[in-house]
Amino acid sequence: MTDFEKYKKLLGEFVSFQSVSTNPKYAPEIEKTVAWLKKLLSTSGFKTKIWKGKSSNPIIFSEYKISNTAKTVLIYGHYDVQPAESNDGWKSDPFVLKVNKTKMAARGVVDNKGQILVHIATAINLIKKNALKYNLKFLIEGNEETGNDDLAFLMQKNNKKLACDILLVSDGELTNNKPTIEVSLRGGFNCTLKFTTGTTNVHSGIFGGAIPNAGTEIVKFLSKLINPDNSIAYKSFYKNVDKISKAELKNNKRLTHEAKNIAKLAGVESLLGPKGVDFYTITGLTPTIQITGLKVGYIDDGYANIVPNTGEVRLNFRTAASQKAQGVVDDFKKFVKENTPKYVKSELSFSGLHDPVKINTDSPYFEVAEKILNKVYGTKVNRKNVGGAIPFVGDVKKILGVDTLLIPLVNEDCNMHGRDENFDVDLVKKALEFSEKFLSS
DSSP states (O other): OOHHHHHHHHHHHHTTSOOBTTEEEGHHHHHHHHHHHHHHHHTTTOOOEEESSSOOOOOEEEOOSSSSSOOEEEEEOOOOOOOOOOOOOOOOOOOEEEEOOEEESSTTTTSSHHHHHHHHHHHHHHHHTTTTOSSSEEEEESSTTTSSSSSSHHHHHTTTTOOOOOEEEEBOBBBBBBBBEEEOOEEEEEEEEEESSSSSEEHHHHHHTTTHHHHHHHHHHHHHOOOOTTOOOSSSGGGTTOOOOOOHHHHHHHHHOEEEEEEEEHHHHOOOOOTTTTTHHHHHHHHHHEEEEEEESOOOSSSSEEEEEEEEEEEEEEEOTTTTHHHHHHHHHHHHHHHOOOEEEEEEEEEEEEEEOOOOOHHHHHHHHHHHHHHHHSSSSSSESSSSOOHHHHHHHTTTTEEEEOOOOOOOOBTTSSSOEEEHHHHHHHHHHHHHHHHOO
8 A cells, every 4th residue: 555545544533524613513523533633643553642622622732752852843733623615615525535547525625634644644654664763752732713711821831842843834835836945924903893882772753863873883984994905094003014035026016926826815806905016015024914804793684773883893913923812902092083083992812822833944954855856846945924824833933943845735825624535646755755764864
């Protein structure tokens, strides 16, 4: 059985567990997933422990030591997945691996079961062949999709066990389907802003036009917050953002020029943004505020002719290096206070604060990984500034003091979080080859 066939067999088992972390009803599936991973690693020679926090799903910590002098690689991933139902439009059961000549499809096949399994399966094979060159540690959590309030605490508590020379994370997509090393991550947080304009909803005919409307006030506020080109209207939002270098601009313009159908990939008609600023600079090196939800008035069948007295907007903030999340929160509180009428009561809440991360590209591990990627894929390695976040990476830098290799392995059209999530078969094979060369060199 080839390495690919072994991997495919394991992946079929791994994705069969409905390890959805957003709904408590899947708790039994979470337990099955944890038991499966523990058995797989333990029977392969890893010393495996299950860490439990106050509110999080179990975290798997597993280590394999080859010597006291070997360098140590810590590999992070997550076993929880987004919800998926066949009636969402999937072509087949989302929790049954479907494989054809070009694609492997199932929920979690790329995010993140398929990618973390590349390194697990490779490690197991290298141990059998006595070819592993690093001490290995795996940290695999079950709340990446929901936010893990216990992870940082458990890392602090177990910082000696987690000690390593480099962290390796594969939890993203290639850029223009070329090998990629991610060199920065945005930070951020979520926010809920609630407006109250009165004690109750009232008749729109009797009072409409003469009293404050919570929905109208939210819209008026948002019009002051976000410019037509999607930039943010108040200047202090961009405070402490690193100056973008000429080299970064040149790299991002090249990536944008090489990219095909970015708008189509997002399912939109066109891209927006400040004039002259390329897509990868906007999404990787520039902070943003995105409206992720609006709730006001009556939205069920028919119409309720009311003036709503309450409404709320949910916002997702993305921050860029070297901003601090708390500083952005403080500035936004000030903006809300200055732009909320006296006749409107405002309430703010925030969650999930995490700072942006810049990767040290001068690390010797970075150079080794880049050379191996170039050899395996046969093309130039892209360096990408990523718009998303992996809070764990920032915690590792703060708590363990080590750098991270962010090496995504999957195709850009993988449909992560969407229906028919998929991993190109050719890229699976390249991912296995990269992992083997890196962990045995």
